[in-house]
Amino acid sequence: MGRKHLIVLGMMVVIIFGLVACEKLLPSAPADDSVLDGPIEGLTPEQSVQFLRGDVAFNDEIFTPETGLGPLFVATSCGTCHAGDGKGHPFTTLTRFGQRDSIGNQFLHLGGPQLQNRAIYNYLPENIPAGATFSKFTPPANTGLGLLDAVTDTDLLLLADPDDIDGDGISGRPNWVALPLYATTRPNSIIRNGKYIGRFGKKASTYDLLQQTATAYSQDIGIASTYEPYDTYHGQLIDPEVSNQTIIDVVFYLKTLKAPIQRNAGNPDVVAGKNIFTQISCGKCHVPEMKTGASTISALSFKTFAPYTDMLLHDMGPGLDDGYTEGTAVSSEWRTPPLWGIGLSKKSQGGQYFLLHDGRARSIEEAILLHGGEAQNSKISYQELTATEKAKLIKFLESL
């Protein structure tokens, strides 16, 4: 073997082992605070395994007609609507229909309350029935849901002021909802006229993450389960198309997704923006701090966190009144959406903002300016800020 050959061979070996050893040439992980997915800290090994099972079911399991998709549906998987566990895009926005009054949805026999606007081949999707009002719901981010789920009813009621006794113009109230038969109530739940506090959904009409998950499988993907066993097309009782274990795993996954991590929290402009946020009373509904009670998942027990929501219904004025009522939440009432993670929304919405309940606001500022009703005073206060103050407030919100 000649010297040149040895040199070539040596070079190849050095290149191969050098490159293999050099992890730096592999794509690096994005910073933890720049993504929404990932588990909360403190899960046990068996909980981590269940989290991973739920992750696969949520993000990787694609339904086809063979595995139960539809026949009417909105999306083919959970992850389709919640890319990276973040806010959704108008492409998968849900439409709910019903009527303005709160006597109960009169269109259930016509496929209500949710419109399945897509269908597998050889079927026709639903249309909004004549006479029905409707509202569009952009899919929310999934993060930190377990923390919100573990807040006690008592704490939520302490935030409520349905008669505006303090006279600040803000009168949050819970949406009292009837439970599905399969629901298990939280310890120390507060009951009013046989109803419980709803926490999830744009109008807080969903009691817990099990109801949210089973309903989403049924209404969004057309997948029947033992929890929601009726086919959305015929309305007939059919065999389950997803196992109880999978649903339980997905619920666990949703409960144990980490809370969004604030970025640049110490930046002077961000600090100033947070002060302005408090000063103009945004924080009266978008409550900056909450705490959990006891949870069967110890990593969720007695935690203090910063969701920027009170999970209560507020009248947002005529501009956001779509004429659609859900449960006791009248058409102008919306649950305060958590603001955590709002700065990362663009990363799951295709590089653009689609904010408010239906994605109509294309920037954070536009979302603020579309506030009305109980938030009217805060909006006016925002409009009176200087450009610099507005920029600081926006910078703070983008840091969440």
Added chain:
Amino acid sequence: MKRIIALLVFYVLLVQVAFAQIDPELLRRVPAKADSLSLNMDAVYDRPFLQIGKTPVALGGYVEANYQYLGENGISEGHQFKMQRLTLFVASSISKRIKFLTEIEFEDGTKEINIEFASVDFEFAPLLNFRGGIVMNPIGAFNQNHDGPKWEFVDRPISATQMLPATWSNVGFGIYGKKYNTDWVYAYEAYLTNGFDDKIIANTQNRTFLPATKENKDRFEESFNGSPLLTAKVAVRNRKIGELGLSFMGGIYNKFQEDGIILDKKRAVNVVAVDFNTTIPELKTYINAEWAWINVDIPDTYTEQFGRKQQGGFIDFVQPLLKRPMFGFESAVLNAALRLEYVDWNKGKFKSTGSNISDEVFSIVPAISWRPTAQTVIRFNYRYNWQKDILGNPPSRLGGFQFGISTYF
């Protein structure tokens, strides 16, 4: 499955008989016939074979084994060793102008066993040959010219295997022919075969995905909808300029009727592909490229998740660096190579926003390959992919190193 086992048993017996009863000196290596006027359509027969004396049967095959260390967004599956594929060929000259060739492939161990090609060719005239059996549909170039040892890259092109369904073969019949004219050769192929099914828009890839049809194990014994798939290609090659191919594949993919009851209108899938390869004379740089466009008639009421239009392709550059005896191999070659590839699985705009639908991947693969002989390659690749989801969110980045060997035997 029984047929595959029978073929395998036949193959093993043949080899055993050859080695047990025939003087090994009678085993004759028949080199690949590739010359400067060979076309991609010739690839199926332009392979090295082992012939036993003057028997009309020739045997061959190739093997590919790989190692890879890849990471996606900072998470790696670690060191992966993979038996990519083992392919066996049996060719037979039934008479002077009737021949048979089959290609049986074992992929990922024995996870997939496929008859990729099993056809009888009848030569009536150079411009008129008849082929029947399991044929490789001549769409693009890679589908017909896909043998591992011919390529400097560990992975097959994404556009060929994840957009087009390579290796894509079906039962059917067709004709082909060639005409030579000093420095030129002109060729055509046209086949009618079984075709696609509705899995192309109902699959767990969550996108329009032509390769999903290959999950249908019945496709070699019956057509999904009774409509044939037409695949046709014309190609021209100049000894100095290179080869240009233009191909079309089209048919109906949905079950539009059953038991005489009309279920839907006929929905078409159409593919157009162009391929080109050449060698730059001065530099000896080999360039090989393929691009394809796909149109699928998808019901308006279905989800936009499944694209109506797709496009993608790849371009390979292979530059010989050293061509000389190395380590006792008389005709060894050391190459540097580069592959650029792109696939857009969903070309269009969202109805709701008018913004671009993404679902695309861009990949760059620099490579070093060493060929101790023309039939054997040792290759080292670095792969980097940027893949965007349907919404165009920040891309998922996959990268890492791949090492592999591939050889005809």
